[in-house]
Amino acid sequence: MEHYDFSKVVDRRGTSTYKYGALEQVFGRDDVLPLWVADMDFEVCPAITQAIARRICDHPVYGYTMPPESFWQAIIDWQRERNNFCFTRDDVCFVGGIVYGFALVVNHFTRPGDKVVIQQPVYHPFNNILQAGGRQVVNNALRRTPDGFYRMDLEDLERIFAQQHPRLMVVCNPHNPIGIAWDADTLREVARLARQYGVLLFSDEIHGDLMLFGHRHTPLATVSDDAAAMTITMGAPSKTFNIAGLKSSWCVVLNPELRQPFFQWMEQNELSSPHLVALVATEAAYRHGHEWLDQCLCYIEGNITMVENYCSEHIPGVRAIRPQASFLQWLDCTALGLSHDQLIDLFVDKAQLALNDGAMFGPAGSGFMRLNVGTARPILEQAMSRLAQALRQD
Ligand SMILES: Cc1ncc(COP(=O)(O)O)c(C=O)c1O
Numbered sequence: 579m580e581h582y583d584f585s586k587v588v589d590r591r592g593t594s595t596y597k598y599g600a601l602e603q604v605f606g607r608d609d610v611l612p613l614w615v616a617d618m619d620f621e622v623c624p625a626i627t628q629a630i631a632r633r634i635c636d637h638p639v640y641g642y643t644m645p646p647e648s649f650w651q652a653i654i655d656w657q658r659e660r661n662n663f664c665f666t667r668d669d670v671c672f673v674g675g676i677v678y679g680f681a682l683v684v685n686h687f688t689r690p691g692d693k694v695v696i697q698q699p700v701y702h703p704f705n706n707i708l709q710a711g712g713r714q715v716v717n718n719a720l721r722r723t724p725d726g727f728y729r730m731d732l733e734d735l736e737r738i739f740a741q742q743h744p745r746l747m748v749v750c751n752p753h754n755p756i757g758i759a760w761d762a763d764t765l766r767e768v769a770r771l772a773r774q775y776g777v778l779l780f781s782d783e784i785h786g787d788l789m790l791f792g793h794r795h796t797p798l799a800t801v802s803d804d805a806a807a808m809t810i811t812m813g814a815p816s817k818t819f820n821i822a823g824l825k826s827s828w829c830v831v832l833n834p835e836l837r838q839p840f841f842q843w844m845e846q847n848e849l850s851s852p853h854l855v856a857l858v859a860t861e862a863a864y865r866h867g868h869e870w871l872d873q874c875l876c877y878i879e880g881n882i883t884m885v886e887n888y889c890s891e892h893i894p895g896v897r898a899i900r901p902q903a904s905f906l907q908w909l910d911c912t913a914l915g916l917s918h919d920q921l922i923d924l925f926v927d928k929a930q931l932a933l934n935d936g937a938m939f940g941p942a943g944s945g946f947m948r949l950n951v952g953t954a955r956p957i958l959e960q961a962m963s964r965l966a967q968a969l970r971q972d
Contacts, residue, residue: 582870584620584877587954595823601932610932611961616754618820618905618952623870626819629862630855643854645672652864653828657813660787663797665830671841672852675825676784677703679812682849683780684711684746686840687810693744695777697730698940701754705940716742719942720756726899726910728756732767739775746778751798752785755939755948756908757901759793762801769798769805778836779809784827785904787818787871790879793902799832806832810840817904818871819863820952826856878905881951881958888962893969898949905952908936912945914969921945929968931961 591598597615601608621627634640650667657663673679680703688694690712696704698717708715718735720728738744749768752759772779781798789795799809814827829850831837844850852860885907886898895914898907911921918937925931925947936946951958 579869582623582873584874585954585956586621587957588619588621590619605926605932607926607930610926610930611957611964612932613950613953613958613961614932614934614948616817616904616906616950616952617822618817618874618950619954619957620820620874620952622820623863623867625866625870626821626859626862629858633854633858640854643852643857645852645857649852649857649861652861656787656864657797657830661795661797661800663800663811663830665832669832669837670828670830671844671850672856673812673827673829673844673850674852674856675816676782676812676814676827677707678825679827679829680704680748680780680782681707681711682844683810683840684708684713686843687778688713688745692746693742695735695738695744695747697748697750697753699755699936699943699946700748700750700939701782702938702940704748704750716744717940718747719940720753726897728753728758730760730764730768732764732771735768736771739771739777743775744777746780747772749779749781749798751781751783752788752795752903754785754904755906755934755936755943755946756899757785757790757903757906759789759795759902760798762796765796765798765801765805769802769808772808773804777808779805781809781811783811783813784817786813787815788875788878788904790875790882790901790903795903799830808833810836815860815863815867819859819867821859821863824856824859826852826860877955878951881905881953881955882907884955884958885949885951885962888959888966892962892966895969896965905950907949907951909933909947909949910945911947918944921947924968924972925965928972929961929964931964 597612693714693716694708695716695718721731786795799811811830816822889896889898897910934948936943
């Protein structure tokens with residue numbers, strides 16, 4: 579069995595990477611440790627690099643693409659084996675990124691003025707795309723549980739469905755920024771309500787292969803007939819295998835009445851044709867990436883545990899909430915008693931750390947920070963010690 583080294587520190591500066599390139603623009607300085615944008619700092623699975631190199635170097639003709647059957651089969655096999663999500667070639671198409679795909683769904687299935695439900699705190703582009711397109715955003719806010727984790731407010735959701743008649747709801751499954759792996763009962767109830775009130779469901783499952791600490795991913799479309807009838811699912815190898823820059827994602831719609839017009843519209847407008855490198859990398863990842871991913875997830879769990887222990891021993895004002903999925907850790911900083919501006923000042927100017935400000939995911943995220951732990955542990959240890967030191971000096 580090959581052993582992959584996730585502790586290697588990879589210098590990503592000067593490689594046209596957003597995580598570094600936008601530091602000055604977003605944080606006002608570039609001498610901060612970048613632990614924000616949700617890609618990982620790990621080198622990708624060598625099978626991916628080799629497949630890309632073979633295609634690019636051994637056959638230097640880069641014409642229009644047509645995905646081979648083996649590409650679709652790699653997606654189908656991966657989802658069946660890892661997530662028990664079963665679909666056929668007809669049910670799936672390519673999309674060049676999930677944010678792009680969400681924008682397509684919004685454009686195809688809704689009209690300006692329509693209401694769309696999101697559940698804040700949640701990945702901010704959902705809100706941005708909806709606002710930009712003149713859709714009305716309705717927030718079915720997540721609720722905190724007594725143990726400090728989060729749950730859906732299904733009573734509020736039913737009230738919203740019944741009284742506001744939204745056209746679409748976004749289910750972030752697993753939920754970024756908190757890393758919640760929604761359970762089948764919750765998803766089943768969402769789907770039941772959606773069918774009863776005629777609300778389409780967009781399930782963003784981009785983090786669904788990054789399950790931690792024994793949690794399982796439950797694809798929304800699999801939980802019931804209601805879910806299969808109402809759900810448009812998008813997923814990707816991008817977060818899973820650290821290939822977000824290749825913009826490769828897939829869309830599955832089991833209900834033919836939704837699928838046929840949507841897929842046809844995308845095809846007629848040439849919105850779903852893959853670029854060459856995405857094709858090659860995706861197939862290689864799904865065929866040969868199992869072992870790499872399993873080791874990667876172990877390493878991420880180690881990072882999460884390190885941050886938890888460090889906070890409880892040295893930074894008691896910061897509570898690291900354990901994610902059930904993905905490489906993003908939600909830090910509850912409310913006990914520090916700082917204003918929003920003071921918290922940003924602490925992280926950015928005093929500790930020289932670039933994390934995502936929790937408020938960007940919705941007002942309830944204020945007082946929280948999102949830490950990207952998909953990096954070499956020595957970097958994370960350095961970040962923790964900078965934060966502890968900044969607090970000591972405060
Ligand atoms: C929930 C969620 N959806 C979508 C994306 C971005 O997907 P893409 O790069 O494929 O547009 C992210 C990235 O952080 C995410 O967390």
